[in-house]
Amino acid sequence: MKVFFGSPGNISGLLLRIGQCFFAAASIGVMVSAHGFYTSTAFCYLIASMGLEFLWSFGLACLDFHALRSKRSLQNPVLVSLFVVGDWVTATLSLAGACSSAGVAVLFSRDLGYCSKTFPCTRFQIGVAFAFISWFLLAISSLVMFWLLGAV
Amino acid sequence: MKVFFGSPGNISGLLLRIGQCFFAAASIGVMVSAHGFYTSTAFCYLIASMGLEFLWSFGLACLDFHALRSKRSLQNPVLVSLFVVGDWVTATLSLAGACSSAGVAVLFSRDLGYCSKTFPCTRFQIGVAFAFISWFLLAISSLVMFWLLGAV
Numbered sequence: 001m002k003v004f005f006g007s008p009g010n011i012s013g014l015l016l017r018i019g020q021c022f023f024a025a026a027s028i029g030v031m032v033s034a035h036g037f038y039t040s041t042a043f044c045y046l047i048a049s050m051g052l053e054f055l056w057s058f059g060l061a062c063l064d065f066h067a068l069r070s071k072r073s074l075q076n077p078v079l080v081s082l083f084v085v086g087d088w089v090t091a092t093l094s095l096a097g098a099c100s101s102a103g104v105a106v107l108f109s110r111d112l113g114y115c116s117k118t119f120p121c122t123r124f125q126i127g128v129a130f131a132f133i134s135w136f137l138l139a140i141s142s143l144v145m146f147w148l149l150g151a152v
Numbered sequence: 153m154k155v156f157f158g159s160p161g162n163i164s165g166l167l168l169r170i171g172q173c174f175f176a177a178a179s180i181g182v183m184v185s186a187h188g189f190y191t192s193t194a195f196c197y198l199i200a201s202m203g204l205e206f207l208w209s210f211g212l213a214c215l216d217f218h219a220l221r222s223k224r225s226l227q228n229p230v231l232v233s234l235f236v237v238g239d240w241v242t243a244t245l246s247l248a249g250a251c252s253s254a255g256v257a258v259l260f261s262r263d264l265g266y267c268s269k270t271f272p273c274t275r276f277q278i279g280v281a282f283a284f285i286s287w288f289l290l291a292i293s294s295l296v297m298f299w300l301l302g303a304v
Contacts, residue, residue: 039263040255040259040263041255041258041259041262041263042255042256042258042259045255092247095244095247095248095251096247096251097251099247099248099249099251099252099255100251100252100254100255100258101255102252102255103192103193103194103197103251103252103253103254103255103256104194104255104256104259106193106194106252107192107193107194107256107259110193111191111192111193146298147302150299150302150303151302
């Protein structure tokens, strides 16, 4: 059993999962609090994909916590394969959500000049930034998992 | 040396690269021919990212073709590491371009109802669809390369 940075059942893995949960939740919170987010399908999709990422990362954080407490190893091939597939699907959907929302946010703020006090572009941008941070942390986990699958 | 589907210096690898080049070029062609694409930063970014993917895949297609003709193996660790980094960076940028443009295309056609004869949303949608196909083919290559790196 090899132990990499961010591998499951490890303290660094648990911290990565907590970071993903935190930023996904922050992104949803900022987006929902911005008036008029429902005008764009991309923003609604971002909230859905961040919701999925939150649930996935929260589940794995609980599993990591349990493994750390009971000092069990989570590195068996079937479990790692499951983590790899889940991580990659979630990471791709999160990146898709973050990028589509970024495209729309740039369109509103730079190209069309729609921003005003009643249509707060800054909030959209902060929400998208949080989504990108959350995706980046998930991408690190995904790469580690894929690497681990080759080594298990 | 292991030979997977889509590994470098292999006929399936060459076909994947040609497919990536073709769909990236088609996406650029359709986007540039659509009137008003320059109104959105996301569409301009899509053209830039598809241009990068075209250049990268064309270069690797030439290398595969050369390897096939001279019957050389391209599977040494340094070369495969280089392919992995290049493939992953290009695939991430392509997905980002395709998703941001998809977000803007959906906003124009569904949310804002901007589409008209002078602003052809169908072309944008076709361009985005080609970009997604091109990204999908590149994602297959990226996964194979990453797997190969663990096996080399």
